[in-house]
Amino acid sequence: MKQPGSVQQTLRHTALGLSDERAVEMYKTMMLARRFDERGQLLQRAGKVNFHISGITQEPSQVAMGFAMDLKNDWFLPYYRDYGFVLSLGMTVKDLMLSVFAKGEDPNSAGRQMPGHFGSKRLRIVTGSSPVTTQVPHATGLALAAKMRGEPSVAIVTFGEGSSNQGDFHEGCNFAGVHQLPVIFVCENNQYAISMPLAKQTRGRICDRALGYGFPGIRVDGNDPLEVYRVVKEARDRAIAGEGPTLIEIMTYRVTAHSTSDNDMAYRTKEEVDLHRGKDSLPVFKKYLEEAGLWSDDQETKLQADIRAMIDEANEYAEKAPFQSTDDAFRYVYAEQSGEEL
Amino acid sequence: MKQPGSVQQTLRHTALGLSDERAVEMYKTMMLARRFDERGQLLQRAGKVNFHISGITQEPSQVAMGFAMDLKNDWFLPYYRDYGFVLSLGMTVKDLMLSVFAKGEDPNSAGRQMPGHFGSKRLRIVTGSSPVTTQVPHATGLALAAKMRGEPSVAIVTFGEGSSNQGDFHEGCNFAGVHQLPVIFVCENNQYAISMPLAKQTRGRICDRALGYGFPGIRVDGNDPLEVYRVVKEARDRAIAGEGPTLIEIMTYRVTAHSTSDNDMAYRTKEEVDLHRGKDSLPVFKKYLEEAGLWSDDQETKLQADIRAMIDEANEYAEKAPFQSTDDAFRYVYAEQSGEEL
Amino acid sequence: MPVIEYIDAIRLAMKEEMERDNDVFVLGEDVGLKGGVFGTTKGLQLQFGEQRALDAPLAESAIAGVAIGAAMAGMKPIAEMQYSDFMFPATNQIISEAAKIRYRSNNDWDCPIVIRAPIGGGVFGGLYHSQCPESVFFGTPGLKIVAPATAYDAKGLLKAAIRDPDPVIFFENKKCYRLISDEVPDEDYIVPIGKANVMREGSDITVIGYSMPLHFAMQAAEDLSQEHGIEAHILDLRTIQPLDREGILEAVSKTGKVLIIHEDNKTGGIGAEVAAIIAEELLYDLDAPIRRLCGPDVPAMPINPPGEKHFLLNKEKVKAAMLELARY
Amino acid sequence: MPVIEYIDAIRLAMKEEMERDNDVFVLGEDVGLKGGVFGTTKGLQLQFGEQRALDAPLAESAIAGVAIGAAMAGMKPIAEMQYSDFMFPATNQIISEAAKIRYRSNNDWDCPIVIRAPIGGGVFGGLYHSQCPESVFFGTPGLKIVAPATAYDAKGLLKAAIRDPDPVIFFENKKCYRLISDEVPDEDYIVPIGKANVMREGSDITVIGYSMPLHFAMQAAEDLSQEHGIEAHILDLRTIQPLDREGILEAVSKTGKVLIIHEDNKTGGIGAEVAAIIAEELLYDLDAPIRRLCGPDVPAMPINPPGEKHFLLNKEKVKAAMLELARY
Numbered sequence A, B: 001m002k003q004p005g006s007v008q009q010t011l012r013h014t015a016l017g018l019s020d021e022r023a024v025e026m027y028k029t030m031m032l033a034r035r036f037d038e039r040g041q042l043l044q045r046a047g048k049v050n051f052h053i054s055g056i057t058q059e060p061s062q063v064a065m066g067f068a069m070d071l072k073n074d075w076f077l078p079y080y081r082d083y084g085f086v087l088s089l090g091m092t093v094k095d096l097m098l099s100v101f102a103k104g105e106d107p108n109s110a111g112r113q114m115p116g117h118f119g120s121k122r123l124r125i126v127t128g129s130s131p132v133t134t135q136v137p138h139a140t141g142l143a144l145a146a147k148m149r150g151e152p153s154v155a156i157v158t159f160g161e162g163s164s165n166q167g168d169f170h171e172g173c174n175f176a177g178v179h180q181l182p183v184i185f186v187c188e189n190n191q192y193a194i195s196m197p198l199a200k201q202t203r204g205r206i207c208d209r210a211l212g213y214g215f216p217g218i219r220v221d222g223n224d225p226l227e228v229y230r231v232v233k234e235a236r237d238r239a240i241a242g243e244g245p246t247l248i249e250i251m252t253y254r255v256t257a258h259s260t261s262d263n264d265m266a267y268r269t270k271e272e273v274d275l276h277r278g279k280d281s282l283p284v285f286k287k288y289l290e291e292a293g294l295w296s297d298d299q300e301t302k303l304q305a306d307i308r309a310m311i312d313e314a315n316e317y318a319e320k321a322p323f324q325s326t327d328d329a330f331r332y333v334y335a336e337q338s339g340e341e342l
Numbered sequence C, D: 001m002p003v004i005e006y007i008d009a010i011r012l013a014m015k016e017e018m019e020r021d022n023d024v025f026v027l028g029e030d031v032g033l034k035g036g037v038f039g040t041t042k043g044l045q046l047q048f049g050e051q052r053a054l055d056a057p058l059a060e061s062a063i064a065g066v067a068i069g070a071a072m073a074g075m076k077p078i079a080e081m082q083y084s085d086f087m088f089p090a091t092n093q094i095i096s097e098a099a100k101i102r103y104r105s106n107n108d109w110d111c112p113i114v115i116r117a118p119i120g121g122g123v124f125g126g127l128y129h130s131q132c133p134e135s136v137f138f139g140t141p142g143l144k145i146v147a148p149a150t151a152y153d154a155k156g157l158l159k160a161a162i163r164d165p166d167p168v169i170f171f172e173n174k175k176c177y178r179l180i181s182d183e184v185p186d187e188d189y190i191v192p193i194g195k196a197n198v199m200r201e202g203s204d205i206t207v208i209g210y211s212m213p214l215h216f217a218m219q220a221a222e223d224l225s226q227e228h229g230i231e232a233h234i235l236d237l238r239t240i241q242p243l244d245r246e247g248i249l250e251a252v253s254k255t256g257k258v259l260i261i262h263e264d265n266k267t268g269g270i271g272a273e274v275a276a277i278i279a280e281e282l283l284y285d286l287d288a289p290i291r292r293l294c295g296p297d298v299p300a301m302p303i304n305p306p307g308e309k310h311f312l313l314n315k316e317k318v319k320a321a322m323l324e325l326a327r328y
Ligand SMILES: Cc1ncc(C[n+]2csc(CCOP(=O)(O)OP(=O)(O)O)c2C)c(N)n1
Pocket: A081, A130, A131, A132, A159, A160, A161, A162, A163, A164, A190, A191, A192, A193, A194, A254, A258, D029, D058, D060, D082, D086, D089
C-alpha cells in the first residue's frame, strides 16, 4: 500500500478498471450494509422485531460481487445474508427495513416472508425462499433463458457452504456445465452452517467441485474485496463470452451467531470468533482508500452521519408503516387474471 | 501375455492374489451372465416376457467387482444391468429367470418388480427400486451402520453415469466423505443414458467429482476386468482400514439398446456400436486364461453346454412356475406382526 | 373432425404452442432426438432445434428447477418428467418453489411452467412405472393440476396449461396414449382449466372421476343402460386442482347417488376431497352413501400380470360398483 | 405423575429408547452439540457420543436416505428434519424408498426408520417455517404418520414409532413444544400407533382433529359447556395414517354432528379423508353436513403478525364453528 498522494504505482482498483468513485462507492455500500445489519440486531434485541439474520464481515465481498455485475442485464439470486449484495444492486435501506418489520410496502414480499428473503423484479433480484439451494437451478434456468434469447445477461447466485451439499447444487451446476450457460455460482463459505463447522459439512473444498462439472472453480479470500471483484468480473466476462459457468468459493467467517435465535457459544469459542472478527476487511478497505488519497476522516464522519440519518429515517418509516391488510393477505395464490382468456 | 505353460513371469491375476481357480470362476461367471442376458433378449423377442434390460459387455467388470468383495460381510447395491455382479454374489440363473418371468418364487420381489431390480437379504443384496441413484445414500447408510457397529463390512453401490447427475449422488458421496465411511461408489459409465450421450449428461469426468468430497476418484477401463478387480480390491482395503470411501468410474459402453423398449438407431449409428462391440473383453479374458494355460477348447465346450443346460432348466422352471397368488399380491405393505407388541 | 390419438394430441399441442410463441420450449430426459420414451416430443427437436427440445441431464430436481428459473425470466417451459414415478426428486422445487413464487413475492414474480408427467398402470411397468402420484401434489395451493381422459381434452388442456400464468401439472395417462382416440379439431382451441365436463347424461347414478378409469365407466354405463335401463351421469373432473365445485355439486344433484373413481389409491386421493365437498354441501340430497372405487392402498401395482390386473380398475369392477349403487 | 413439556417428552422418548436399544440413533442437522434448533436432542450427544447423535451435512435427501440404508442394515435411525418445510428434498427417499421397501421385496427387507419433523405455525416463522406438510405424505401406503397433541402422546407415540418395524413420520408441533405440558409417567409406556383417543366426552357435537388445534377445541368446549350447555365430544386422531376408522365412526355416532379441524390447508387435507370415511359409512346417522375448519388454501402463512393470526386457527374461530354446528 502507498502513501496518500503517491501515484507512482497503479492502484489495485484502477488496475481492475474500477474508477475512484466506484471504489469509494463500494466502501460506502459496505458501511451501509454493516450499519443496517447492526441496527437489525439492535431492533431484535430491543424486542421491536422478532428476528434478524446477519451478514457481518461478509459484506465487503458481497458488495464487490454486486459491483462486478451489470445491473441492467444480469440476474441476481442472493441468499439471506446478502445485505451488502442487494444494497449494491439498488435495494434501499428503506426496502430492507420494511422487510425487517414485515410491512405491506416491503417490495420483497409485502411482509409475507422473513427478512433476508429478497426479491424485486425491477432490480432483477429473483424472489428467494427459505429451503436452501433451490435458487441454484433457478440461476441455471435464468442463464438458459438468456442464452436462448441471445440476451447479454449473466445469472449470479449465492449460497452457503453448508447449502452446497444439497442435491440442487450438484444438479444445477451440472446442468449449467453441460450447456455452458452464463451463470456464476458463488459459495460464501463462512465455515459454519448453524452449529456445524465446515469439517462436518464436507471433507473437500467447495471450489474443487467445479472440476467434476467441467468448468473452473476458484477460491478467493473474502477479506480481499478487490480480489473478489476481480474474480467475479472475470467469471462474468467468461460467461458473456459464451465460455460457461464459474464456481467461486469466497472464504469468509460468520462472526455472529447463525441468527438472533441461535446461541453460538454452545458450539464454538469466543476466542475463535474474536480471531476472525479481527480480520474484518471493512477497516482495511477504508485504510486502502485513505492511503490512495480517496478517503478522509471528514468524509468518514459525514458518511457515518448520512448513514445514521438514512437508517433512522427508514427505521422510523418502516416501524410506522402498516402491515398488509388481512383482506390482501391471501391474494396472489394464482394470477388474478387468468391467462386462459389470452 | 504368455504362451500356455510358460510361467517365467507372474501372471496378472496371480500378482493380484487371485488363485487360478478364482480367475477361471470369474470367466465362467462372466459367460453365464452373457448367456443369461442373451436369453433374456430372446425371450422378449419371442414374446414370452414383456421386457428385458441388458448389461452385455459390462459383465466382465461387474464380475470383477463381485470377486473383489467379501460375500460374507459386505453389502451390495447393484443397479439394473448388474447381472454379472449379482451372479458373482451368489444369485442363481434360476433366481434371475424367476424374476424375468415375474413369478412368485422370485427371491428378488416375488415377481412384483421389473427384472433387474435385485434384492436378497440372504445374499446381502439390498433391495433396489427404479428411480435411479436412491441407492447411493443407502450404501452410505449401510456403511454408517457397519462403522457404528464395528463390523468389517463394506458397502459397494453401482449406478450409471447419467444417474450420477442426480442430487442423491452428491449427497450420498458427501455424507460418506465427511464420516469416512467404508463404501465404494462405482459408476458404470457406458456413455449413454437411454438416448443421451455422455456429453449431454455432464462436461466433467465422473471420477473427478471425488475430489470435492475429499476422497479418491479413480477411472478404470471396464474392458480390463483384472484392473477393475485390482482397483475395487484396493478401495475395499482402504475402506476396511478406516480410510473412507472411493469413487470408481468404470469406462464401458452400452452395446445394446437401452432396453427392449428402446430403438437406439434413432440416436446413434450402427458403426459406433459395432466399434465398441469389437472391444468386448469377454473373448479377451478367455484368451488370457488360455494363454495362462488355465483354459482349453474342451473346457469351453463343456462350459457352454453346462450353461446352456442351466439356463434351459431355469427358463423352463420359471416359465412354468406360478405367479404370486392375488391373495398375496397386497401383502407386506406393513409388517404383519406389528412391533408395538414387542 | 379428424380422430387422433391421445398421444398425438399432446404432441400437437406442444408443437402448435411452440409455433405460436417463441418462449415455449420443452426440456426433459430424452426429449430430443429420441422424442421422449413414449414419443410425445417426436419431431420437436427437428422442427425447433436442440434448444427448444432440450435434452436435460438425468436430474428431475434440475429439470423442474431450471424450468422455474427460465419461467421467472419470462420463458414458458414445459418440463417433462419421464414417468410421474420419477417426479418425486423434484417435489421440493414444485411445492416449495413453483407453487409459492407468486404468493411469496406478493405478485411481483410468477412461474408459468407446465410439468408433464405420465401417470397410471396397465403397461407392465411394475411398481415404479405405473404410479398415480396425484395425492402428493393435490392440496398444495399455488399449483394447478389437470388430468385429461380424452385426446380433445389433452390437447385443449395442455394448450391452456402452457398459456396459463401459473404452474400447471399436466398428468397424462400413459395407458390412454394409444388406446384413446377421439375427434380433435384442427383449429386452435383450449379447454379451460377448472371446468369439469359431463361425459354422459343420466338420471340414476352419478360417476365422478378423471383420466383413464372414466373410459371404464363409459363402457359400463352403456352396458347398464342396455342391460338394466340404468342411466349413469358421468362427470370428468378434467382439472383436479382447483376442483370445479359447482360442476361436482350439479352432477351429484342430478341423481343423488354418487360413485367416485380413480386409479390413485383410495386413502387421501382426490376422491376424498370430492366426497368431502359433497358431504359438506349436499348431504341432504344424497340417496346413498358416497362410494369410492379406487386403487387399493398398497405402495404400487406389481408387474406380474395377475397382480397388475388385480390392482387395476376395469370395466367389470366399475360396472359392479355402479350397479350396486344404482340398486342401493 | 410429573407434568412435563411436550418438547421434553420428545427428548426423553429418544433418550430412553437410545438407552434401551443400542441400535437407536438420531441424525440430522445440528442435532449434536447444539442439541437441535429447538433443543429436542439436547444432551443426547453428551450421553451417547458423536455417532449416536450424529450431525449430518445439510442435505435432507441424504439424511433420509442414509437413515434408510442404516435401517436396512438393522439399525433404528431417527432422522430429524429441522423443519417439516425442509423435508421436501427427501420426498423421493421417503415415498419411493422407505414406504416401498417391504412391499417391493415381498417382506425380505424392511425399513424401521422414524422421521421427525416439526410442523405448524404461530412462531413468526413465515412461509417456510410454519407449514403443515401432512397432505403430501398422507395417502402414501407403506408409511405410518403420527401427530401428537399432548406430551403424554408425544412420548408414547415416539417410543412406539421407534419400535415400529415400518417407517413412521412423526410430526411434532413446534407451537406445542413449550406451550403444552401434561402428565407423563416416569415408567416406560407406548401409545399404540393407529388408535385415536377421546379427549373429551360429549353428546352434542363431535370434533375430530390432531395436533395443536385440538387445544383450541378443548378450550372452546369448556366455554361452550359453561356458556351454552353444549357438550362437545373431542377425538384426537393421534395417528393420521392409518386412520382409526372405528374410532372415528364411534365418535361421530355419539353426536351425529361433526367438525373436523386441522391447521394444514383444507383442500386435500386429512380432513377430506375423515369426511369421506364418514360419508361412506355413517351418512344416515348425520344430523348436519360434515364441516371442516382448516388452514386456508394459500401456499403458507405470512410472517407479519396480523397475517399470521388471520391464517391460524384459534380458540375463537374453533368455538364459533362448534357453536354454529351445535345450533344447526
Ligand atoms: C433445505 C433446508 N434445510 C434446512 C434449513 C435450515 N437452515 C437454515 S440456514 C441453515 C444453515 C446454512 O448454512 P450455510 O449454507 O453454510 O449458510 P450460512 O448460514 O452459514 O451463511 C440451515 C440448516 C433450510 N433453510 N433449508
